[in-house]
Amino acid sequence: MPAAAPRPATRMPRADVGPFLQAIAAMRPDAQTELAFTDPYTLLVAVVLSAQATDASVNKATVGLFAEAPGPAEMVVLGAEGVSRHIRVIGLWQAKARNVVALSEILLRDHGGQVPHDRAALEALPGVGRKTANVVLNVAFGEATMAVDTHIFRLGNRTGIAPGKNVREVEDGLVARIPPDMLRQAHHWLILHGRYVCKARRPECWRCAAAAWCRFKFKEMK
Ligand code: SF4
Incomplete structure (x- = not known):
C-alpha cells in the first residue's frame, strides 16, 4: 500500500508552533541524527x-x-x-x-x-x-538549518506547522515560523516524531503529546 499523501491541514497559529515543538521535544529530549559518524x-x-x-x-x-x-x-x-x-x-x-x-x-x-x-x-x-x-x-557546524526529508515534509503539511507544495516551501515556512532558539534542534525533533509517532500511513495520535496544537483533521485518539 503506498504511503498516504499529506492531508490538507489548516495552518497552525504561530503562537502554537513553540508549544507544539516543546511537546514533541519532551518525548525525545536528546534527539539527534541516528546516522553513525565521528567528524x-x-x-x-x-x-x-x-x-x-x-x-x-x-x-x-x-x-x-x-x-x-x-x-x-x-x-x-x-x-x-x-x-x-x-x-x-x-x-x-x-x-x-x-x-x-x-x-x-x-x-x-x-x-x-x-x-x-x-x-x-x-x-x-x-x-x-x-x-x-x-x-x-x-x-557538524551548529547552524540553524532545516533539512526537509520525507518525514518533515509530511509533518509540515499534516500538522499545519508549515504547509507547502514542495520541500523548499516547507523549509522556508519552518524557518520563518519556528522560534529561532528552537530551530536547530527542531530538525531532529520533527524527523524522529515523524519516524516513530506521526507515521506516514497511520499517525499514532492517541499517544502524541502534541495533539492539542496539531491541526490534522483526522486524528485517531484511541
Ligand atoms: S496529533 Fe497525530 S497528526 Fe498531529 S502530530 Fe501528533 S501524531 Fe501527528
Whole structure:
C-alpha cells in the first residue's frame, strides 16, 4: 500500500508552533541524527549514502567503510570499486560510490581535505544537494538549518506547522515560523516524531503529546 499523501491541514497559529515543538521535544529530549559518524567528513559521507536508504542500513555499511577509509585520502585510495564492496546493501550504491570518491578528491584538491563550512561549496560536491548541505551545516557546524526529508515534509503539511507544495516551501515556512532558539534542534525533533509517532500511513495520535496544537483533521485518539 503506498504511503498516504499529506492531508490538507489548516495552518497552525504561530503562537502554537513553540508549544507544539516543546511537546514533541519532551518525548525525545536528546534527539539527534541516528546516522553513525565521528567528524564532519564521515557525517558528510553518511548523509550522501542515506539518500533513499534507511539510517540503519547506512550505519551497517559505514562500519566497515570508515574502518578502512576514515578520511578523504584513504577514500580516494580505496576507489569506487573498494567503496562499492562496503555499500552494496544500500540503494543506488554504484552512483553513491562514485560520488563519495569524487567528493573526496575535491575536498583534498580544493579544501585542504576538510569539509567546507559553506553552503555553496557543499552543494558543489557530487551527490550533495540542499538537503544534505542543510544536515551537514546543522549537525557538524551548529547552524540553524532545516533539512526537509520525507518525514518533515509530511509533518509540515499534516500538522499545519508549515504547509507547502514542495520541500523548499516547507523549509522556508519552518524557518520563518519556528522560534529561532528552537530551530536547530527542531530538525531532529520533527524527523524522529515523524519516524516513530506521526507515521506516514497511520499517525499514532492517541499517544502524541502534541495533539492539542496539531491541526490534522483526522486524528485517531484511541
Ligand atoms: S496529533 Fe497525530 S497528526 Fe498531529 S502530530 Fe501528533 S501524531 Fe501527528
